[in-house]
Amino acid sequence: MYIDPHIHMVSRTTDDYQRMALAGCVAITEPAFWAGYDRSTAQGFADYFRLLTDTEPKRAAQFGIAHHTWLCINPKESEDVGLAREVLGLIPGFLDRPNVLGIGEIGLNKNSRNELLVLEEHIALAKRYGVLILVHTPHLEDKLKGTILIMDAMRNQGVDPGRVLIDHVEEHTVRHVLDRGFWAGMTLYPDTKMTPQRAVDVFEVHGTDRLWINSAGDWGVSDPLAVPKCRVEMRRRGHLQDAIQKVSFDNPLQFLSQSGRFRLEP
Numbered sequence: 385m386y387i388d389p390h391i392h393m394v395s396r397t398t399d400d401y402q403r404m405a406l407a408g409c410v411a412i413t414e415p416a417f418w419a420g421y422d423r424s425t426a427q428g429f430a431d432y433f434r435l436l437t438d439t440e441p442k443r444a445a446q447f448g449i450a451h452h453t454w455l456c457i458n459p460k461e462s463e464d465v466g467l468a469r470e471v472l473g474l475i476p477g478f479l480d481r482p483n484v485l486g487i488g489e490i491g492l493n494k495n496s497r498n499e500l501l502v503l504e505e506h507i508a509l510a511k512r513y514g515v516l517i518l519v520h521t522p523h524l525e526d527k528l529k530g531t532i533l534i535m536d537a538m539r540n541q542g543v544d545p546g547r548v549l550i551d552h553v554e555e556h557t558v559r560h561v562l563d564r565g566f567w568a569g570m571t572l573y574p575d576t577k578m579t580p581q582r583a584v585d586v587f588e589v590h591g592t593d594r595l596w597i598n599s600a601g602d603w604g605v606s607d608p609l610a611v612p613k614c615r616v617e618m619r620r621r622g623h624l625q626d627a628i629q630k631v632s633f634d635n636p637l638q639f640l641s642q643s644g645r646f647r648l649e650p
């Protein structure tokens with residue numbers, strides 16, 4: 385039994401839900417993100433939020449998977465601050481839907497001034513409503529710089545780091561994130577960036593506290609079965625079942641349960 389705490393089912397097929405269920409997936413969370421194309425109006429985001437809070441939970445439930453979500457305008461589309469503020473204005477209207485865990489995945493893409501401004505407004509929104517935060521860190525060479533900027537923005541607004549998960553960490557950022565009290569997520573890609581093998585190396589160096597793994601499956605080259613594949617890699621290397629269960633089930637359960645809305649049954 386496992387949880388995939390970060391996957392974009394908007395761009396996956398129903399067959400993927402079926403294969404994930406067969407591999408032992410019981411619950412997922414789907415952060416709002418770039419959907420593979422730029423939306424031209426705030427109404428485009430309202431439709432997306434309806435998909436995340438209504439359509440996907442029903443599609444997942446067909447396979448016994450509990451679906452949860454996070455809402456925001458992603459950093460990639462946040463360059464247009466006017467559009468971003470319109471979308472921010474829509475979010476409170478969706479926050480009381482039963483599968484919404486919080487604000488995410490917010491963060492930085494190119495570490496630009498506008499992205500940082502919109503990030504700060506999302507953090508303020510999360511604080512106002514007392515919800516959890518899921519963070520995207522840039523995939524570029526300035527991942528460390530972006531990660532530190534994001535953590536500083538959280539500190540400046542007095543956010544409890546125990547209620548924030550910083551995702552897409554790599555070998556050179558994971559220690560910074562954990563040392564400041566945040567939770568950290570490793571996204572497993574089929575052959576670039578963080579592979580299942582590299583993730584297991586990170587567990588062997590940094591331990592398994594406050595760490596989770598996810599597939600971040602989306603419209604690009606990605607693998608909705610990345611989490612079970614990482615579990616197999618841990619087992620192959622002789623890790624005990626307790627450790628495997630901790631990173632792929634217990635840790636996500638512990639972090640997400642802080643929302644009061646997370647559940648294991650659809």
Ligand SMILES: [Zn+2]
Nearest residue numbers: 415417489600
């Ligand atoms: Zn994502």
